[in-house]
Amino acid sequence: MSLVRKFMTVGGATLGSRIFGFARETLMAAALGTGPMADVFYAAFRFPNLFRRLFAEGAFNAAFVPLFSKEIEANGTDGAKRFSEEVFGVLFTVLLLITIVMELSMPLLVRFVIAPGFADDVEKSSLTVRMAMVMFPYLMCMSLTAMMSGMLNSLHHFFAAAVAPIFLNVVMIGALFYALYTGADPLTTAWYLSWGVLVAGILQLAVVYFGVIHAGMSIGLKFPRFTPNVKRLLILAVPAAITGGITQINQLIGQAIASAQEGAISALQYADRIYQLPLGVVGIAVGVVLLPELSRALKGGNLREAGNLQNRSIEFVLFLTIPAAFALWILSDEIIRVLYERGAFHAQNTAVVASILAIYGIGLPAFVLIKALQPGFYAREDTKMPMRFSAIAVTVNCALAITLFPHFGAPGIAVAEATAGWISTVLLFVTLLRRGHLAWDWALARRAALLVVAAAIMGGVLYYLRGVFAASLASGSPLLTKLGALGLLIGVSMIVYFAVAFLIGGADLGMIRRNMKRKASVEPPPPADL
Template structure:
């Protein structure tokens, strides 16, 4: 199967989940707006979500997948099963201890990490603590789910892992719909949502476990033992966890700062949800697929194939992400108005969320490129270098956010996150090139410049087109009319961008048909098998 089809498999499933996420956020905006209960729920949910990205998705995509793939290559399915049972025994025990400790310390955590600005509002603080206590076991479910996802991805079963997040959105939509149907107040709706998060975590874990069994892997829970395999996993996982959660770390910092202003946390969440659509569909799909593919190529000594995988993946993500960033920058007001402006979500809130979203759009290409660049380190079992860059980025984000928030509010936090994302991208790319782990292609640079040009033309066209459809996009227009106008704008932008990108050579059919195939060129395959060696891990 070509990389393009694998990207499409993961990206398509992620797209379905993200679209449901929009439905969820639309109901959330109508039910809670940017009121105190919205702030409380989003603040409480951010904490287990952060740990999920740190200790689940980030750590296992970076550390577990290469080691699991190596076990399959060296010892077959039986070796991989034994390794999985060793990891599961330790992981389950550690997660259980962390969950109990965090539940007991939740008031302290909320007052110092999650939302220190809530301390002056006893009611909001108390609700946030209780909601966080209900939702924190979600971390345990999702960490085990991440391990199962890593196993499935290594076994080339991508769809089940990608579709699992749909259950979170379906469960939360059901909770919101029930709350709106029964006329529940914001506090009761927040409780419905919190229990929905926990139920969704259990459902996702059950679906992935069934998927692993269907893939032929049957394993059980062993007594935790500190084996050499587990030790190697932990050595790789800790820095990978920090690296994989860079976006969430920066968002948590932004949340801590934003908690001093009423409604700011909800504003950031609503803007985050929009730009997460292209980030999830493109960035996460590429990151999930590229790591096992790159690990396998390097393990087999196919260095040229690995270089081709990296270049084609970066080309692919920019081909799809640059126009998304341009569109978000130009029509952020229209997007937010159509998606959210109803019920408790006012026109003034639309203006604030839209300006924040536009800035996030400028950082979108960087956030996606990080997903494509990190596997270049992780596949070589080097997780410390990206962690160092993450530390630099977080410090930079803190400095900017603290400096800009008093002046620009939520826009200052978005600016800090976008700038730190670009800083991380530059550090990762330059280091890969300097180490010889990225074969620089002048043709790639030329195509990227042409894609940027096509994006600029598209953005200008979109600006003028949105003016012609302004009457269809006013708050007074019916929702169906607004949706039609927004779809027309997006459709026009896609036609302009793709037509121009292909016309000026920024993209061509061979890029999509031939270059994204994993199979190396016949004339180089034997040469690589004879001469290539795997570079040593960079510690």
Template sequence: MSLVKKFATVASGTLMSRALGFGREMLMAAALGTGPVADAFNAAFQFPNTFRRLFAEGAFNAAFVPLFAKEIETHGTEGAKRFSEEVFGVLFTALLALTIIMELSMPLIVRYLVAPGFAGTPGKFDTTVTLATIMFPYLICMSLGAMMAGMLNSLRRYFAAAVAPVFLNIILIGVLAYAWYKGSDALTVGYGLSWGVLAAGLVQLAIVWVAVRHAGISIGFRRPKMTPAVKRLLILALPAAITGGITQINQLIGTAIASAQNSAVSSLAYAC
């Protein structure tokens, strides 16, 4: 594949995702406006999104891709497969434990971290907790998907990794279109969007999983173990997480501050 074709593949996927994302935001604004359900959905979605951008797409990929590429160069496909399975075992176990803890602690997390301003409005607070509980497993899908997208890029297979993010917007646009057709109320739309986010995570993970298998690497689950390669990955990822996390933490703080004012969270989300 020529350099121009590689650039066109990635650029077209990114452009499609941005265009559909803009359309999704317009439809969400039309369906929910800046009302309490819009505030609840955007606050709830901000939390797993912050973790995704901070760890999965930022620090993790910055550390994983060079190490995976080095394994391919040094030990071939088998060595890269062994390394990816070691990382997958540790990553999946850590994500599963984190998700269980967060799901059980979601009322406290929303009250004191994500949207403390909602605590005085029981309906909005309860809706935010429920929507966040539905959407948080999205983090598992996107983190594992980011790992596999990094593998595909190292293997010079760009199409699946470029096109997978488009499906979040496609599915949410589909949810909004169906809600408009059925004449659904705002709360039903909010629940539909939350389940749509989770479904989109599963679809995106499936796309890159299949693409990795087609590229010749079938990832099996290994018992989590801190091997030297995994330790090296964590050592490299930690500084990237610290330096790259400032923007994401600022956004989370901005959402928490905005939650004190009605409609401010959704207005801030539409503005971004």
């Protein structure tokens, strides 16, 4: 299967999850708006979500996948199965201990880490503690899910791992429909959602477990033993966990600062959901597929193939995210108005959330490029350097968020996160170039510049058409009219962008063929020392 077809497999499943996510957020906006219960729920959910990224996606996509791939290459399926059972035993035990400690410490964590701004409101603080305690076991389910997803990706079974997140959105949509149908108040709705998160975690774990069995593997629970392979995994996983969760760390910092202003947490969350669509479909797909592919190429000594994979991934990312960034910047008001403005979500909410979304749009290419660049380190079992870059980004994010929030509110936090994302991208890119792990490609640089030109022309057309369709996109227009106008704008912008990109040379049929066919330039491994 070609590289881009694998991207499309994962991206398609992720797109399905994101579409359900839009439906979920639309219902949540109607049911909760940006009121206090929305702030409470999102604050409580952010903490298990942070640990999911730290202990699950970051650690295992970065550390487990290369080692698991190495075991497959060296010792076959039996060796990989033995390694996965060793890891499963240790991971299960560690997660159980972490869950117990966090549940007991939740009141202190909410007061000093999750939402210090709630300290003066006893009711909000107490509700956040209780909802976080209900949702925190989601971490355990999702960490085990991430491990099995890593196994599936290494075995080239991408679909089950990619489709599992849909169940979170399906369960939460069901809870919201039930709440709206029964006329539940915001507090009851938030409780339905909290229990729904836990149920969804169990379902996601079941999906990937059966996927692993279908792939010809099985995992038994064994007594935890720190074997050499497990120790090596831990050495790689700790810095990788921090790096993989950098976005969540920055968002947790932003949430802690935003908790001082009512509605700021939920405003950031609603904007985050929109930009997660291109980030998820492109960024997660590239990161999930590229890491095992790079790992296999490097383990086989195919350095030229590894370089080609890295460059094709960057090319794919730029081709799709540059126009998306322009579109989010120009159409932010219209997107938020069409998707969210109803029920408890009012016009003034639209203005705030749209300004945040526009800023996230500027950071979008950086957030996605990080997903394409980090595997260049992880596949070589270097997780420490990206962690150092993450530390720099977190420091910048903290300083900017604290400085800007008093003056600009929630949009200031978005500026801090976008700036931190671009700093991480530049550091990763320059380091790969200096090490010789990424070859500078002038043709790729030229195409990237032309893609910016194509996107700018598309942006000009969008700006003009936005004025033409202003009446159809106004707050008082029927929903179907607004949806139709927004869909038409997006459709026209895609036609303009692709037409101009091909016309001026930012994209060509050769680029499509390079990405749709995996013709790796395979180098023989260096001769063994005599």
